[in-house]
Amino acid sequence: MIYRIKLPWVLLTGLTLICGCSKPKDKISDTTAARPNIIFIMSDDHAYQAISCFGSKLIKTPNIDRIANEGIKFKNSFVTNSICAPSRAVLLTGKYSHKNGLRDNLDRFDNTQMTFPKLLQQAGYSTAIIGKWHLKSKPTGFDYWNVLIGQGNYYNPRMVATEDTVTHTGYTSDLITDFTIDYIEKRDTAKPFCVLYHHKAPHRNWMPKLEDLPEVLNKTYPLPQTFYDDYATRSAAREQDMHIEDMFLSQDMKLLPADYGQETGTGGKDGWQQRAESSWLAMLEQLTPEQRKIWDQYYDPIREDFRKQDLTGKALLEWMYQRYMQDYLGSVKAVDDNIGRLLDYLDDHNLSENTIVVYTSDQGFYLGEHGWYDKRFMYEESLRMPLVMRYPAAIKPGQVTDAMVLNLDFAPTLLDFVDVDIPSDMQGSSFRDIVLGKEPPGWRSSIYYHYYEYPHGWHNVKKHEGVRTDRYKLIRFYDDADEWELFDLSEDPNELNNLVGDPEYSQIKDELTTELMKLKGFYEVPHQEDKMESNL
């Protein structure tokens, strides 16, 4: 039943957009006489649904929770373009994809442009990035880097460091943490430091740590409420290719060709089955004999069970969901454990008080909601970024904010915290005042989103853009589609009921369309990228 709705006039007509310009600011506290260090932790594809402080019933993440409990948790943190490399480019530049030039994972980052690490470096910081980089060009703005090649492997990764390229032995989440601690240990102590500590996990293809296998492979998980979504009112959602049934039996389910005969998943494109299978066999080959022995000890019984059951239809789909969850959440566990190790290191070395620690993921992810894995869509699960932040010298513990923040804001916020001028062409806004307990008047009341990776790339998610307020969301799929979707998040938090044709909501649709146009104007989204005006 649809109720008559009060329009959020204040939101839609009173939009105040905040520029990222420097402004007079309050002194944080006397304890910040020494400029803070920064540890920016970003994992890959870590859904807020898999973090206990965000209400997850799937897993406990005590160490990420610790950052929230000792600082601030953001209930409304969003990504501007929900895919790996573009999110990272927005983080570095504080600019939307159409401004920083990296719209999808096939683009190469222009590493000559200004980034917040470059500005920190110029301001006397020692800067580093360790772990996932994924921007194709060489890291710039860092005194030290030690980064995975492309997506990197879960085990025995080959990494490109400032001085050499080395294939390491071990579990990648552990190694990235080891290298981060080692960098902090050996840093130039005359300078404050900023390290981007970026996990590969829990990106596909989700390989847990050997020591965790006995625990993580024994669990079963409830199906999400929307697992059997029929996409009745959403044609773009129907046409995607990121359903759990599209997963590969090889690299995603960890089976071998002898178990299934012919690979069935499409995982994004027809004809990629062979590629997935070859890739998986190569990954297994890269394990050391000792690692492989333990791996097989735990996964061979799963393979045997699969062969015995001879599953089809819903039974097969639900088995695939359980397999996906076990490996995904197992990969998350190792990320959380390693964050605990880093936090303990800071405590043991008297670094906790004056270090800003941020935990986020490059975007959200589907854990079976709508029947999916992956990200891309502007729907809540992939639009949301988990975000918690701790800085004991200035941020009060136990805070929760519902202010809408974006990954666009990270660069200006961090610069603001260390008193470095924010370039006027950065499009984000510093949320420093929010974490200090006072949301600035006129803080944004709507966000703009734009996804580009289509028709090339994976998963067949059409190009789209949209606007979200605290209650409503309007999405427009364009290019080879012209589909609009409108959701009332307070009535329909799972976004199943597209209201775009509902006369009860026509005024809201008009208001949101106006808001979308305002945001596009403000962020200078090029007109040639869409035909919106002609479609109004």
Ligand code: CA
């Ligand atoms: Ca990602």
